[in-house]
Amino acid sequence: xxxxxxxxxxxxxxxxxxxxxxxxxxxxxxxxxxxxxxxxxxxxxxxxxxxxxxxxxxxxxxxxxxxxxxxxxxxxxxxxxxxxxxxxxxxxxxxxxxxxxxxxxxxxxxxxxxxxxxxxxxxxxxxxxxxxxxxxxxxxxxxxxxxxxxxxxxxxxxxxxxxxxxxxxxxxxxxxxxxxxxxxxxxxxxxxxxxxxxxxxxxxxxxxxxxxxxxxxxxxxxxxxxxxxxxxxxxxxxxxxxxxxxxxxxxxxxxxxxxxxxxxxxxxxxxxxxxxxxxxxxxxxxxxxxxxxxxxxxxx
Numbered sequence: 001x002x003x004x005x006x007x008x009x010x011x012x013x014x015x016x017x018x019x020x021x022x023x024x025x026x027x028x029x030x031x032x033x034x035x036x037x038x039x040x041x042x043x044x045x046x047x048x049x050x051x052x053x054x055x056x057x058x059x060x061x062x063x064x065x066x067x068x069x070x071x072x073x074x075x076x077x078x079x080x081x082x083x084x085x086x087x088x089x090x091x092x093x094x095x096x097x098x099x100x101x102x103x104x105x106x107x108x109x110x111x112x113x114x115x116x117x118x119x120x121x122x123x124x125x126x127x128x129x130x131x132x133x134x135x136x137x138x139x140x141x142x143x144x145x146x147x148x149x150x151x152x153x154x155x156x157x158x159x160x161x162x163x164x165x166x167x168x169x170x171x172x173x174x175x176x177x178x179x180x181x182x183x184x185x186x187x188x189x190x191x192x193x194x195x196x197x198x199x200x201x202x203x204x205x206x207x208x209x210x211x212x213x214x215x216x217x218x219x220x221x222x223x224x225x226x227x228x229x230x231x232x233x234x235x236x237x238x239x240x241x242x243x244x245x246x247x248x249x250x251x252x253x254x255x256x257x258x259x260x261x262x263x264x265x266x267x268x269x270x271x272x273x274x275x276x277x278x279x280x281x282x283x284x285x286x287x288x289x290x291x292x293x294x295x296x297x298x299x300x
Contacts, residue, residue, distance in 0.1 A: 023258030032246040033057075035067045046079035046183040047263040051089075054278050068279035076263050079184035085265060088275040092268055095275050100184055125209040126162040130155045133214035140174070142222050143253040147174040150217045156230070164206055165239065167230030175219030224248040 023044040030037055035055060042049040054070040072089040077099060084099035131154045138149035149172075156167040181187050229243040 022255050025252065025254050025256060025258070026250060027252035029249045029251050030246065031249075033065070033244070035065075037069075038251075042258055042262050043182065044258045044260070044263065048077040048182050049262050050075045056279050070277055070279040073275075073277060076265075077182060077184070078263060079182055082184070086275060087265070087269065088277070091276065092266070093270050093272045093275045094265055095273070096271065100186055123207055124161065125207050126159050127164055127206040127208040128155075128157040128159055128211060129208050130157060130211045130213065131216065133212070133216050135214075142174060142176060143250070145176040145178070147176045147222060148219070149174055152217065162206060165231045165233075167228065169226060169228040172225045172227075173217070173221045174223040175217055175221050178220040221248065222250040222253070 023042060026041040026043075028039045028041070030039070035057075037053060037055050040051040051072065051074045053072055055067050056070070057065040057067055060066050071091065074087040074089055076085040076087070078085070079099075082099060084097050085094055086097075087094040131152060133150060133152045136149040136151060140147055140149075152171045152173070154169045154171070156164060158164050158166060225245070225247050227243070227245045229241070231239040231241045233239055
């Protein structure tokens with residue numbers, strides 16, 4: 001299954017059903033660098049369907065970016081079958097994979113990563129990831145539920161021995177008390193917290209420490225505005241400043257009966273080893289990173 005699948009699943013925050021035979025329909029719009037794309041979700045008991053289209057940027061002669069849309073895709077999670085299906089709705093083709101995926105063995109992890117970095121408690125930390133969460137106290141009604149206004153500031157602070165640059169990401173969001181995941185999706189044990197740090201080309205690898213200030217928000221985000229700023233190194237060794245802004249907005253959230261056929265492979269679809277997910281580009285040299293790649297990079 002294509003690596004982009006994991007990102008779609010990560011963004012897909014499915015909601016637990018409130019009625020035995022009820023379903024949930026939800027649409028989420030993501031806007032980044034002037035480009036918007038949508039994901040639509042259908043949830044029914046132990047199954048889920050996510051519809052979306054990938055977008056890729058192509059640099060035009062005047063230096064601006066032209067965004068091209070790929071084929072319409074649908075990802076279907078079937079907990080009852082232990083499968084995940086990815087469909088190209090235009091070509092009538094689909095892939096199939098085990099879900100949840102089989103866990104890698106230690107030997108497989110070591111083979112992919114090589115010698116793992118030392119993250120033991122005695123190893124000196126080179127990078128502090130500090131997340132400060134503030135509940136503004138503001139409340140409003142969204143989709144018939146009370147939403148709370150939370151602002152989270154995440155700072156990347158280099159320590160002695162670090163090769164990373166300082167970065168800051170501010171997430172201004174509205175959250176409601178709905179909990180994600182369908183039955184077979186892996187979840188963290190109650191009372192535990194998770195942290196993440198996306199390393200890219202760091203040699204030797206950074207050894208991060210995580211500091212939470214305030215109570216981290218665990219609700220479901222229906223509105224998010226995320227602003228990031230920092231710098232990155234150019235090939236000549238100089239650094240270039242950047243600032244980005246992206247928005248995530250739930251535009252539709254309702255409960256209603258759903259047709260079970262939404263979670264089936266349509267008649268006439270052909271099983272293949274690989275489906276096409278991305279738009280056709282006129283020239284590989286003009287291809288920029290995908291919309292989802294860029295969005296993921298700044299949300300991590």
